[in-house]
Amino acid sequence: MKTLITGGIVVTMDPALGDLTRGDVLIEDGQITEVAPHIDAPDAEVIDASERIVMPGFVDNHRHTWQTAFRGAGSDWTFAQWAQAMHHTVKPHYTPEDVYIGTLMGRLEALHSGVTTMLDWYHVAQTHAHEDAAIAALTDAPGRSVFCLGAGWGSESSVEDDIRRVRATLNGGGRIDLALGMRGPSYTGIDTATREVKLADELGMRISLHIEAPGTITELAEHDLLRDTLTGVHANGVSVDELRMLADAGGSLSISPDVELKMGFGAPMTGLALDAGLRPTLSIDDVPSVGGDMFSALRTAFAAQRGIDGRLRSRDLLDFATINAADSMGLAHRTGSLTPGKDADIVLLRTDDLTIFPVAEPASSIVSQGHPGLVDTVLAAGQVVKRDGALVGVDLPALRQRLLASRDRIAEAVAVALDGTWDPKPTA
Template sequence: MKTLISGGTVVSLDPSIGDLARGDVLVDNGLITEVAAHIDAPDAEVIDACDRIVMPGFVDNHRHAWQTAFRGIGSDWTFPQWAAAMHGTVKAHYTPEDVYIGTLLGRLEALHSGVTTMLDWYHVAQTHEHEDAAIDALTDAPGRSVFCLGAGWGGGDSVDDDIRRVRARLSGGGRIDLALGMRGPGATGIDTAAREVKLADELGLRISLHIEAPGVITALHEHGLLRDTLTGVHANGIGEDELRLLADAGGSLSISPDVELKMGFGAPMTGVALAAGLRPTLSIDDVPSVGGDMFSTMRTAFAAQRGIDGGLRSRDLLDFATVDAAASMGLRDRTGSLTPGKDADIVLLRTDDVTIFPVTDPAASIVSHGHPGLVDTVLAAGRVVKRDGALVGVDLPALRTRLLASRDRIAEAAGVPLDGTWRPQP
């Protein structure tokens, strides 16, 4: 089945193709086969992209989707308050159904805003049934997902059995990959960190690690545990020399600028990472505290760094949220740009909406004026999963009812008020 996306403003993020003021994208059997000013494909289904920007889908390499039911509750929280609330209070009351519906709505939210690839950093560890519920949710949502399995919040218990069990479940291929959510030597000690890296090496898994203090990268380096498969998350306040160790190992860094600024982590590390030789990538983190779309994330990262040195350009932010994030997940050859041979993960943004019209510079317009309301059409591996502004084949009213029931049940069990007055005590 061929699909021709015709007559849009193409922002390919592939330097060999560039931008096309008027261009076509041909999709065949889930793959991009051609990008050109005009393509003749009489046997293809046509998607009219007039008054649309055609761009690659966003890639979010760090989101905790299980928390979706508590969207907005932590808007005023610091990080210690968030940890006390989500890990110290409500997590114990999550059933597998709660994990499923939160993860499903979180993944659908991401897709709705143009995120075609998402890493779900799962740290609501309780039972195998909870893990399976998260995987079921990612399977039931369209798009490519990576299930990043960790052992919860700190602790030194082994993750070997859980990782191997889930790996066996996902071994048949498909749209769900597995990554290892590493806790790090600060939480578990260097011996446990070494076991987790060894396990990831053995199974060929990517590693994601929250870096919350100086010395973590140095300790991994000194013990030979840095890898090109490792993505550090946050790393606020880490020095350029230490970040260079991660860069020299071929690793990557995921920045969550909205969470980092609001929760008091410190300034996002965009400029320091670039100086250290890292291509920063962008992620949402958690929606109890911040919005779940990549547009606002790009804008915050852009403004925060421009306020320091003025060096970034709009296209840098698009790269961070697409091609660079794809590379950090080992998907450089699969997604992140409109390149022939890659999966057809494609987003069409309205350019006739009053909030973005007129579009003079497409890249600048996406970063400075984009928002989820502009996401008109989304293709995931060639499949149309959003059309005319609405997700395809999704019963949102029924899912919303389930999510509210989940939130209310957990809140009652945990004694949590839902009137905006809750200030958790760390």
């Protein structure tokens, strides 16, 4: 099967190909086979990209979709309030169905706004049925996902059996892969952390770790636990010297700029990461607190760093949210740029919308004026999953009802109002 995307402004994110002011992209059997100013493919299905920007799908390497039902409930919360609300108040009431519908709707939301590859950081760990529900939701949603299993969250117990059980199902190579959501030595002690890293090594899994305090990277380095497969998340307040240890090991850093600024983590670590030799990546984190689209993260990270020292250009931000993030997930050979041989993970953005028209330089327009309303068409591995602004083959009314039922049941069980008055009181 062939598909020809024709006549768009093509932003490849491949330095060897650059941008095309008018270009075509040919897709065969789910992969990009050619990018050129003009391609003859008379036997291909044609997607007209005139008045569109054609770009790689966004890559989000850190999002907690299980919380989708409580979207917007925590807009005014600090980190401590969020932790109290989500982990200590509502999470104990989550059934597998709640995990399924939250994960599915969260993944569909990401896809709807142009995120074709997403790491789902699961830490609603309770039972195997909850884990299986999350995997089922990611399987039922189009696009590529990585199930980052944060098993044992809130405990110091071994998670080896859990990891091996899920790994036997998700053994790599498909649309859904498995990563280790590591708890870290500050939660489990260094001995357990060592066992988890060695387990990830054995099973060929990547690792994602929330770095919430200085010293964590140093402790991992002292025990030879830093890896090129490890992505640190946040790391606010960590020194350049510590970040350099992560860079020297080949690791990566995921920045969630909206959450970090709103919840009081501190300024995003974009500039310091660059100083340390890291290419930052961008992620959303959670939608109870912030919006779930990558455009907002791009703009916040850009403005925050430019306000500090004036560095960065729009193209840097697109790198962070495409090819750099794909590399952090070990997927740069498959996605993150419109390079022949890669999967056709492609987004078409409207350029005739009044909020972006007229487009001068496409990267600048995407970063400074982009928003989910511009996402007209999305292809995931060559499959059209959004067309003319609407997801394909998704019964959204029915799914919305299931999500509302989930949220309302849990809110009633914990006796909280969803009218903006919920003020979680962190316990000492």
